Amino acid sequence: MAQYSLVSGSVGLITLKNPPVNALGAVVRHGIVDSVEKALSDPKVKSVVICGQNGMFCGGADIKEFGTDMKGPPLIPMFHSLEAANKPVVAAIEGGAFGGGLELALGCHYRIAHSKAKVGLPEVTLGLLPAAAGSQRLPRLIGVPAALNLITTGRHITAAEALQLGLVDQVADHNTVDTAVKFAQSVVGKSLDSRRISNFQCPPVPNVDVLFEEVMQKIRQTSRGAIAPIACVQAVRAAATLPYKDGLQKEKELMATLFTSGQARSLQYCFFAQRVVSRWSMPNGASWDTSKGRPIHKAAVIGLGTMGRGIAVALAQTGFSVVAVETQEKQFMDAKKAVAGMLERGAKRSGKVAAHDKIIYSQNLQAIADVDLVIEAVFEDMALKKRVFRQLSDVCKPGTFLCTNTSTLDIDQMAAETRQPELVVGMHFFAPAHVMKLLEVVYGPRSSPEAVAVAMQLGKKMGKVSVAVGNCRGFVGNRMLKPYRDQAYFLLEEGATPELIDQALEEFGFAMGAFKVYDLSGLDVGWKVRKEEGLVLPGGGSGKSARIRQGVRYSPLGDLMCEEGRFGQKTGRGWYQYDKPGSRDAKPDPWVHRFLEDYRARHGLVARRISNQEVLERCLYAMINEGFRILEDGIAAGPEDIDIIYVFGYGWPRHRGGPMFYANMVGLPIVLERLEHFAQANPDVPTLQPCNLLRKLVASGSPPISKWREAMKNVHSQL
Numbered sequence: 001m002a003q004y005s006l007v008s009g010s011v012g013l014i015t016l017k018n019p020p021v022n023a024l025g026a027v028v029r030h031g032i033v034d035s036v037e038k039a040l041s042d043p044k045v046k047s048v049v050i051c052g053q054n055g056m057f058c059g060g061a062d063i064k065e066f067g068t069d070m071k072g073p074p075l076i077p078m079f080h081s082l083e084a085a086n087k088p089v090v091a092a093i094e095g096g097a098f099g100g101g102l103e104l105a106l107g108c109h110y111r112i113a114h115s116k117a118k119v120g121l122p123e124v125t126l127g128l129l130p131a132a133a134g135s136q137r138l139p140r141l142i143g144v145p146a147a148l149n150l151i152t153t154g155r156h157i158t159a160a161e162a163l164q165l166g167l168v169d170q171v172a173d174h175n176t177v178d179t180a181v182k183f184a185q186s187v188v189g190k191s192l193d194s195r196r197i198s199n200f201q202c203p204p205v206p207n208v209d210v211l212f213e214e215v216m217q218k219i220r221q222t223s224r225g226a227i228a229p230i231a232c233v234q235a236v237r238a239a240a241t242l243p244y245k246d247g248l249q250k251e252k253e254l255m256a257t258l259f260t261s262g263q264a265r266s267l268q269y270c271f272f273a274q275r276v277v278s279r280w281s282m283p284n285g286a287s288w289d290t291s292k293g294r295p296i297h298k299a300a301v302i303g304l305g306t307m308g309r310g311i312a313v314a315l316a317q318t319g320f321s322v323v324a325v326e327t328q329e330k331q332f333m334d335a336k337k338a339v340a341g342m343l344e345r346g347a348k349r350s351g352k353v354a355a356h357d358k359i360i361y362s363q364n365l366q367a368i369a370d371v372d373l374v375i376e377a378v379f380e381d382m383a384l385k386k387r388v389f390r391q392l393s394d395v396c397k398p399g400t401f402l403c404t405n406t407s408t409l410d411i412d413q414m415a416a417e418t419r420q421p422e423l424v425v426g427m428h429f430f431a432p433a434h435v436m437k438l439l440e441v442v443y444g445p446r447s448s449p450e451a452v453a454v455a456m457q458l459g460k461k462m463g464k465v466s467v468a469v470g471n472c473r474g475f476v477g478n479r480m481l482k483p484y485r486d487q488a489y490f491l492l493e494e495g496a497t498p499e500l501i502d503q504a505l506e507e508f509g510f511a512m513g514a515f516k517v518y519d520l521s522g523l524d525v526g527w528k529v530r531k532e533e534g535l536v537l538p539g540g541g542s543g544k545s546a547r548i549r550q551g552v553r554y555s556p557l558g559d560l561m562c563e564e565g566r567f568g569q570k571t572g573r574g575w576y577q578y579d580k581p582g583s584r585d586a587k588p589d590p591w592v593h594r595f596l597e598d599y600r601a602r603h604g605l606v607a608r609r610i611s612n613q614e615v616l617e618r619c620l621y622a623m624i625n626e627g628f629r630i631l632e633d634g635i636a637a638g639p640e641d642i643d644i645i646y647v648f649g650y651g652w653p654r655h656r657g658g659p660m661f662y663a664n665m666v667g668l669p670i671v672l673e674r675l676e677h678f679a680q681a682n683p684d685v686p687t688l689q690p691c692n693l694l695r696k697l698v699a700s701g702s703p704p705i706s707k708w709r710e711a712m713k714n715v716h717s718q719l
């Protein structure tokens with residue numbers, strides 16, 4: 001609702017009330033219309049202030065209403081009537097004004113923001129554009145280049161930046177509503193013509209066509225197939241080149257296309273999924289609302305390789321005191337230098353002081369005796385990790401949480417080495433750990449809910465999107481990656497090239513195709529793991545058994561590449577060729593094509609034409625099938641957990657919602673039918689066999705993704 005009151009004898013105060021962010025749902029919109037009518041018709045009222053309750057102006061249109069038959073007054077006429085009012089209307093922005101909330105403020109004659117408030121037009125992140133005249137008013141107010149930047153990125157800006165851009169008129173340090181009320185009184189009687197933004201001309205831009213062409217090109221390159229950023233540019237272009245009324249019409253047409261698009265549905269799903277995963281639960285019933293963490297003041301990082309350095313930086317930048325331990329002399333010296341550089345660069349970017357004084361470096365494990373939490377980031381070797389956990393258990397004070405950054409290994413085996421296994425959890429960061437947003441928090445069978453709560457809270461403080469998952473090889477992210485990568489290899493054997501597969505995946509929206517990722521991360525990494533698992537045979541093995549290991553299909557192609565010393569970017573040769581070692585510019589390599597032809601000839605494989613569609617179906621459906629198995633095994637609490645892990649950690653295009661949401665969009669019967677087809681053609685590839693949960697969901701009429709948790713419960717009870 002919106003509450004109306006008369007304050008200071010002459011100011012009509014309209015307070016938006018719709019917790020938690022005062023979104024502009026139908027009831028609020030009705031409230032605003034009624035309140036404005038009261039204020040404008042009351043002769044006692046000389047000016048109007050609009051604010052939001054509980055220190056929050058407005059989070060925009062009510063996203064939950066999208067997809068329903070939206071009733072109630074529309075926003076555009078409401079904002080026009082505010083702008084046309086003959087009494088000054090002032091927006092008092094506390095907390096934030098986002099999307100429709102900022103558009104509401106742009107319909108007012110003046111905007112006053114609290115110094116801690118943020119504003120922005122984040123519609124693009126929901127697959128939309130600011131279609132309550134925001135795309136037309138903002139460029140008129142702050143100019144085309146600044147508006148393009150805000151609207152196409154959706155970034156939230158501070159009140160100080162908003163003031164600098166001319167988006168707000170004043171910044172208040174204390175009571176914003178009081179300040180706005182006094183301000184509203186002070187402008188009574190002044191002409192409002194110059195305050196009605198829709199009457200403004202966009203400030204002229206030299207070479208407007210060139211500017212838009214450049215922006216459009218850049219967006220096409222970076223948006224990876226997302227349509228909303230392109231529509232945003234088109235809408236701002238309309239503002240720059242057309243009269244307001246025509247620009248508004250263009251905004252409406254563009255919004256009509258976006259509003260019902262699959263991309264908007266996917267992005268809005270991601271918005272809510274990100275919030276759902278913070279409400280974690282464990283199979284034993286423990287959950288975020290029943291499990292309390294403990295405050296962490298001092299943390300330690302053990303092992304200062306690439307991951308340990310990033311984790312130490314992320315902790316220090318969040319304000320934690322960190323003891324960074326590395327026992328090898330050379331690595332210790334290199335790490336100190338590297339961490340200092342990372343902190344400096346971070347400080348430059350954020351404008352804050354570099355947090356050098358937050359980190360104490362030591363080569364001695366005794367230095368961590370008094371920390372509250374340890375994150376182990378030593379080499380990915382179980383024997384080494386077990387030894388470290390034994391030492392940690394001896395050195396640390398009782399009650400210290402012991403976390404491992406392992407990306408695949410069994411948490412439970414490490415916990416078994418300690419005196420308090422209930423305090424052991426996985427904190428799987430992604431490289432570079434001070435940049436990447438994802439954190440998989442992994443609970444083993446003995447991890448206490450308190451330890452999970454601590455790791456989740458720590459992740460949140462560090463600005464990570466944290467997802468709690470169960471313990472299994474590879475957890476969620478890497479476990480699902482395996483069948484995807486297997487399929488990519490099998491497709492090479494059957495006739496594809498690395499560039500054909502990568503192109504299909506990149507056109508789908510992945511930041512990088514599977515083979516470019518291999519080259520970036522180093523082919524030798526997986527080779528080492530496969531050797532430890534006893535999968536690697538010299539020369540790739542021979543005869544029929546060369547393509548079978550442990551009873552299932554195996555492609556030795558990656559091993560053969562490593563035998564040739566082709567480790568990827570670092571050696572200047574991998575699945576692609578590079579100008580020099582360390583270069584990133586991947587070019588197709590005729591050597592690789594000959595290598596594949598020789599391989600096929602040796603194994604009696606006849607190359608066939610492989611379509612982009614087949615690449616997508618084979619790689620993605622195999623991955624999705626593993627996702628269903630993960631749900632079936634209770635490793636992830638719901639499909640949202642999987643999708644958020646993939647969107648934030650594995651370059652899955654956000655506008656496709658994550659693998660499980662994508663399966664839901666494609667249609668579960670189709671996914672099942674294609675998996676059945678591929679499984680029949682490849683009986684030695686068990687990951688293509690459709691799993692029980694997928695079959696049961698299809699058999700029960702393919703309920704929407706929001707109902708899968710319910711269906712999962714039934715599957716668990718029937719298994």
Ligand SMILES: CCC[C@H](O)CC(=O)SCCNC(=O)CCNC(=O)[C@H](O)C(C)(C)COP(=O)([O-])OP(=O)([O-])OC[C@H]1O[C@@H](n2cnc3c(N)ncnc32)[C@H](O)[C@@H]1OP(=O)([O-])[O-]
Binds near residue numbers: 131
């Ligand atoms: C014609 C229309 C044109 C118009 O241009 C379109 C728009 O305005 S599109 C909109 C453009 N606006 C945006 O894109 C802004 C979207 N919102 C945000 O970015 C953040 O919520 C905000 C920064 C406001 C607060 O962050 P924070 O303090 O960390 O808090 P939090 O994030 O945890 O949210 C708390 C709870 O509020 C919920 N909820 C939030 N917003 C909305 C909403 N608009 N609606 C419904 N619900 C919303 C959220 O789901 C959560 O619910 P729950 O059940 O507790 O999980």
